Amino acid sequence: xxxxxxxxxxxxxxxxxxxxxxxxxxxxxxxxxxxxxxxxxxxxxxxxxxxxxxxxxxxxxxxxxxxxxxxxxxxxxxxxxxxxxxxxxxxxxxxxxxxxxxxxxxxxxxxxxxxx
Numbered sequence: 001x002x003x004x005x006x007x008x009x010x011x012x013x014x015x016x017x018x019x020x021x022x023x024x025x026x027x028x029x030x031x032x033x034x035x036x037x038x039x040x041x042x043x044x045x046x047x048x049x050x051x052x053x054x055x056x057x058x059x060x061x062x063x064x065x066x067x068x069x070x071x072x073x074x075x076x077x078x079x080x081x082x083x084x085x086x087x088x089x090x091x092x093x094x095x096x097x098x099x100x101x102x103x104x105x106x107x108x109x110x111x112x113x114x115x116x
């Protein structure tokens with residue numbers, strides 16, 4: 001059901017782009033753009049939601065031109081520090097929290113998280 005998705009409630013009032021989130025069925029990154037459906041100027045009667053193609057984003061982020069042997073780019077979620085695009089190095093799983101001084105302003109990882 002769409003009405004139990006995190007983007008639904010806010011989408012009844014305005015256009016919305018959902019930050020990256022883990023799709024509950026696949027565990028993969030998912031993003032949605034939504035807009036309320038109205039009849040005239042009435043309250044919303046529904047929400048139109050479209051899933052964005054995050055594969056293209058992953059392709060862009062894993063492009064290595066000019067990064068040398070050890071360089072890479074990746075996106076990290078603001079809410080939980082999960083990797084949202086794949087690392088080119090083994091051992092860095094998506095959907096796991098990572099911390100670094102650049103990400104958190106601290107030099108030590110908290111708990112079981114890894115330093116990037």
